[in-house]
Amino acid sequence: MNSFLSIKDVENLPGLVKDALEIKKNPNMYKELGRNRSMCLIFLNPSLRTRLSSQKAAFNLGLNTAVLDVGSQGWKLEFEDGIVMDGDKAEHIKEAAAVIGSYFDVVAIRAFAKLEDRAEDYSEQVMESFKKYCPAPVINMESSTGHPLQAFTDLITIEEYKTVERPKVVLTWAPHPKALPQAVANSFSRWMLEAEFDLTVTHPEGYELVDEAVGNAKVEYDQQKAFKDADFVYAKNWSSYHEYGKVLSTDPSWMVTSKKMSLTKNGKFMHCLPVRRNVIVEDTVLDSDQSLVIQQAANRVISMQTVLKNILEGLKK
Amino acid sequence: MNSFLSIKDVENLPGLVKDALEIKKNPNMYKELGRNRSMCLIFLNPSLRTRLSSQKAAFNLGLNTAVLDVGSQGWKLEFEDGIVMDGDKAEHIKEAAAVIGSYFDVVAIRAFAKLEDRAEDYSEQVMESFKKYCPAPVINMESSTGHPLQAFTDLITIEEYKTVERPKVVLTWAPHPKALPQAVANSFSRWMLEAEFDLTVTHPEGYELVDEAVGNAKVEYDQQKAFKDADFVYAKNWSSYHEYGKVLSTDPSWMVTSKKMSLTKNGKFMHCLPVRRNVIVEDTVLDSDQSLVIQQAANRVISMQTVLKNILEGLKK
Amino acid sequence: MNSFLSIKDVENLPGLVKDALEIKKNPNMYKELGRNRSMCLIFLNPSLRTRLSSQKAAFNLGLNTAVLDVGSQGWKLEFEDGIVMDGDKAEHIKEAAAVIGSYFDVVAIRAFAKLEDRAEDYSEQVMESFKKYCPAPVINMESSTGHPLQAFTDLITIEEYKTVERPKVVLTWAPHPKALPQAVANSFSRWMLEAEFDLTVTHPEGYELVDEAVGNAKVEYDQQKAFKDADFVYAKNWSSYHEYGKVLSTDPSWMVTSKKMSLTKNGKFMHCLPVRRNVIVEDTVLDSDQSLVIQQAANRVISMQTVLKNILEGLKK
Numbered sequence: 024m025n026s027f028l029s030i031k032d033v034e035n036l037p038g039l040v041k042d043a044l045e046i047k048k049n050p051n052m053y054k055e056l057g058r059n060r061s062m063c064l065i066f067l068n069p070s071l072r073t074r075l076s077s078q079k080a081a082f083n084l085g086l087n088t089a090v091l092d093v094g095s096q097g098w099k100l101e102f103e104d105g106i107v108m109d110g111d112k113a114e115h116i117k118e119a120a121a122v123i124g125s126y127f128d129v130v131a132i133r134a135f136a137k138l139e140d141r142a143e144d145y146s147e148q149v150m151e152s153f154k155k156y157c158p159a160p161v162i163n164m165e166s167s168t169g170h171p172l173q174a175f176t177d178l179i180t181i182e183e184y185k186t187v188e189r190p191k192v193v194l195t196w197a198p199h200p201k202a203l204p205q206a207v208a209n210s211f212s213r214w215m216l217e218a219e220f221d222l223t224v225t226h227p228e229g230y231e232l233v234d235e236a237v238g239n240a241k242v243e244y245d246q247q248k249a250f251k252d253a254d255f256v257y258a259k260n261w262s263s264y265h266e267y268g269k270v271l272s273t274d275p276s277w278m279v280t281s282k283k284m285s286l287t288k289n290g291k292f293m294h295c296l297p298v299r300r301n302v303i304v305e306d307t308v309l310d311s312d313q314s315l316v317i318q319q320a321a322n323r324v325i326s327m328q329t330v331l332k333n334i335l336e337g338l339k340k
Numbered sequence: 341m342n343s344f345l346s347i348k349d350v351e352n353l354p355g356l357v358k359d360a361l362e363i364k365k366n367p368n369m370y371k372e373l374g375r376n377r378s379m380c381l382i383f384l385n386p387s388l389r390t391r392l393s394s395q396k397a398a399f400n401l402g403l404n405t406a407v408l409d410v411g412s413q414g415w416k417l418e419f420e421d422g423i424v425m426d427g428d429k430a431e432h433i434k435e436a437a438a439v440i441g442s443y444f445d446v447v448a449i450r451a452f453a454k455l456e457d458r459a460e461d462y463s464e465q466v467m468e469s470f471k472k473y474c475p476a477p478v479i480n481m482e483s484s485t486g487h488p489l490q491a492f493t494d495l496i497t498i499e500e501y502k503t504v505e506r507p508k509v510v511l512t513w514a515p516h517p518k519a520l521p522q523a524v525a526n527s528f529s530r531w532m533l534e535a536e537f538d539l540t541v542t543h544p545e546g547y548e549l550v551d552e553a554v555g556n557a558k559v560e561y562d563q564q565k566a567f568k569d570a571d572f573v574y575a576k577n578w579s580s581y582h583e584y585g586k587v588l589s590t591d592p593s594w595m596v597t598s599k600k601m602s603l604t605k606n607g608k609f610m611h612c613l614p615v616r617r618n619v620i621v622e623d624t625v626l627d628s629d630q631s632l633v634i635q636q637a638a639n640r641v642i643s644m645q646t647v648l649k650n651i652l653e654g655l656k657k
Numbered sequence: 658m659n660s661f662l663s664i665k666d667v668e669n670l671p672g673l674v675k676d677a678l679e680i681k682k683n684p685n686m687y688k689e690l691g692r693n694r695s696m697c698l699i700f701l702n703p704s705l706r707t708r709l710s711s712q713k714a715a716f717n718l719g720l721n722t723a724v725l726d727v728g729s730q731g732w733k734l735e736f737e738d739g740i741v742m743d744g745d746k747a748e749h750i751k752e753a754a755a756v757i758g759s760y761f762d763v764v765a766i767r768a769f770a771k772l773e774d775r776a777e778d779y780s781e782q783v784m785e786s787f788k789k790y791c792p793a794p795v796i797n798m799e800s801s802t803g804h805p806l807q808a809f810t811d812l813i814t815i816e817e818y819k820t821v822e823r824p825k826v827v828l829t830w831a832p833h834p835k836a837l838p839q840a841v842a843n844s845f846s847r848w849m850l851e852a853e854f855d856l857t858v859t860h861p862e863g864y865e866l867v868d869e870a871v872g873n874a875k876v877e878y879d880q881q882k883a884f885k886d887a888d889f890v891y892a893k894n895w896s897s898y899h900e901y902g903k904v905l906s907t908d909p910s911w912m913v914t915s916k917k918m919s920l921t922k923n924g925k926f927m928h929c930l931p932v933r934r935n936v937i938v939e940d941t942v943l944d945s946d947q948s949l950v951i952q953q954a955a956n957r958v959i960s961m962q963t964v965l966k967n968i969l970e971g972l973k974k
Binding site: 051054071072074075076078079082200296297298299300301302306309310316317320321324 | 380418421425427432
């Protein structure tokens with residue numbers, strides 16, 4: 024593996040999952056792989072799980088890590104070509120990416136959607152520019168339109184808990200007071216489809232995801248119908264793609280409840296966290312054995328470590 | 341040792357002090373103890389000594405460390421059960437503590453008193469909730485009502501410099517322009533009593549500490565009487581416990597001076613730092629051989645390393 | 658080497674350059690030197706290259722590093738003697754430096770010029786106070802009047818790319834919308850003179866550097882004359898030393914262009930980064946083979962690592 028910006032960078036998904044499950048059994052088995060290597064984690068937005076699980080993954084690989092908190096405000100990078108930089112942007116991506124990539128063997132970046140301009144967010148300017156100008160492999164720690172490390176985590180978790188070869192997986196929109204990006208939902212859908220699971224996406228009208236993400240998944244506007252016989256229910260809020268960045272509904276009847284979970288085939292509940300209790304999902308679901316949210320979050324270490332293992336092996340050649 | 345929230349978690353205080361003095365002689369003697377282990381330091385408030393000495397202690401133990409600066413503003417955690425989380429708090433302590441505790445072998449937290457609501461501060465909600473929901477041992481890096489790592493440091497320092505078995509130790513309130521928590525004073529008092537030293541607490545009326553902390557220490561409202569024949573004078577400002585969080589006095593006559601120190605038995609001066617010169621204590625005291633403040637601060641590494649050593653040994657079983 | 662505050666701390670410049678070129682060939686050759694040693698990086702101002710290259714240098718030396726971001730606002734240190742500290746400054750440099758220096762084997766600090774009071778900036782209060790009160794060696798990561806790690810980097814780069822023994826080096830002022838310190842220009846000039854290169858400094862009238870920095874370099878107010886037959890052109894903006902901290906000119910005719918570079922002897926272009934494209938220098942220069950800015954930035958690791966190597970070797974005795 025060279026970079027890891029989206030599922031398109033994964034050549035052999037079953038092989039990657041196999042690696043992950045092996046690493047989970049013995050987290051220190053690749054301790055030598057990071058020797059004399061180092062990584063930089065760049066955060067343009069806040070992070071808890073991604074920051075900590077990435078550092079832990081690096082510890083497990085013996086990989087030195089520097090963390091750079093730049094903030095969406097603090098580091099005004101210029102991305103345009105040919106511009107006269109006499110405004111508030113003090114550095115061009117060409118230099119920034121080239122320099123950081125000269126220091127480190129791997130560069131991981133978080134840069135959220137701004138939810139203001141759909142074309143800009145979906146152009147993935149930050150990720151694509153880093154990939155273009157950074158000589159080191161780049162890892163997406165959540166970009167404006169995708170969060171592949173989370174989706175890989177989710178896939179690992181489902182592989183661990185599934186009881187049938189091709190489980191029924193439901194991605195359900197759930198209400199939230201603030202506008203959130205589509206990144207997690209987009210990546211989850213893509214990875215489930217790539218894993219050839221039976222995916223249903225359910226949400227209120229107006230919350231359709233971008234075509235490229237939803238692909239040939241079933242779309243069901245009736246949440247209860249969607250839940251029927253599900254093996255896994257994945258809840259997530261996202262703002263509208265079509266009326267870009269808008270909150271079209273906060274309808275509490277879309278919250279995941281124990282009653283709705285009873286429609287499933289003893290299905291497991293999943294969420295990427297942080298989760299608003301009794302808004303996204305009822306306490307009774309989260310606090311039950313059906314919930315996998317803590318196991319999922321724990322697997323964030325495994326997904327990052329697996330991606331790093333594959334990238335570091337690539338460097339060794 | 342499992343967690344380290346207060347002196348109640350210490351089973352064998354003389355043994356812990358013995359460990360500390362041994363570690364001080366040979367700081368790298370437990371270098372293997374941290375191998376394949378990792379720690380997370382979580383700061384809800386600023387820190388200089390605690391942050392740096394904790395990292396240094398971890399280096400000495402070969403323990404990988406991730407630092408998380410969340411700020412009292414930045415990380416709005418919900419602590420209540422059963423609440424509908426549709427406000428500004430995006431994550432419940434149940435998930436946050438469970439996840440961080442799944443990544444790391446030890447979790448250390450700083451969460452200062454807010455000095456607004458005594459019952460809330462003295463409930464130690466942050467520490468107690470982390471201990472309840474975090475599967476890894478938890479270390480208190482100063483909570484709303486206690487700072488046991490500082491008190492352990494102070495005890496180590498007194499053990500190093502005492503010339504009699506049971507020294508006379510004076511904890512004196514000193515003036516300060518801003519309201520400060522009672523945490524350092526509370527813990528110092530408890531640890532001195534547990535060590536069976538001859539403790540006198542002196543302060544203006546209205547600055548009485550919580551009963552549980554002051555225990556059977558002598559309370560003396562006349563500072564000069566208190567200083568008489570003292571082996572150690574420990575100065576610290578705190579805001580009122582009874583008129584909670586209030587600054588009742590900034591009386592400069594309570595500053596520690598060379599003249600007052602001359603009442604002691606060639607006593608040593610101590611303070612946890614940072615210290616306001618010529619407000620808490622005169623330059624002439626701080627800059628004399630009587631002052632132990634730098635030696636104390638240096639021992640912050642030893643106290644953290646000793647606590648970590650005991651916790652890591654507990655994990656090994 | 659003990660501390661590294663300016664070129665005055667370098668006893669043997671050719672030897673230091675030789676070390677640097679050797680380390681560049683084999684960055685991990687001194688991996689054992691950092692064992693059981695640790696460093697603290699203190700940033701009173703933002704940093705990208707210095708922060709990351711310093712951490713990378715430490716990784717290469719097996720040196721543990723703690724990073725402290727204090728901000729010019731967040732950490733109000735008192736530097737005056739004998740003052741009553743009842744204002745907003747909670748800690749005196751005497752304690753702060755003594756404590757940090759007791760934890761770490763090396764302390765590196767960044768503290769920019771405030772550009773308000775020339776005498777204050779040129780007194781180098783922060784660096785000099787740390788050196789005075791900190792028991793560990795101190796490294797300047799850019800102070801109010803100098804940036805020796807950058808100048809050392811620049812020297813290494815010129816040594817790598819020069820084609821004659823004593824190259825003609827031109828330091829040219831270039832326009833910038835905001836007032837910048839003189840630190841980089843001051844140090845560059847000093848190091849070039851110490852290396853006995855043929856140095857010309859060119860700038861608009863009013864931008865004369867402090868005498869001590871410009872020494873016996875040629876000063877040429879006609880930029881094009883200055884560029885003639887240059888082997889290296891180093892562009893940098895600085896605010897006025899004489900009308901202290903003022904922006905006297907933003908004249909775009911001082912921008913470095915391809916046309917001006919054609920006056921040189923196939924000269925190389927250098928800048929310390931971040932660089933404002935088409936303000937300081939034209940895209941066509943930066944994107945050409947004449948530009949060394951990325952190679953320079955990469956050498957920031959080498960200069961820090963070389964300084965650390967010499968300091969750590971000093972500790973070993």
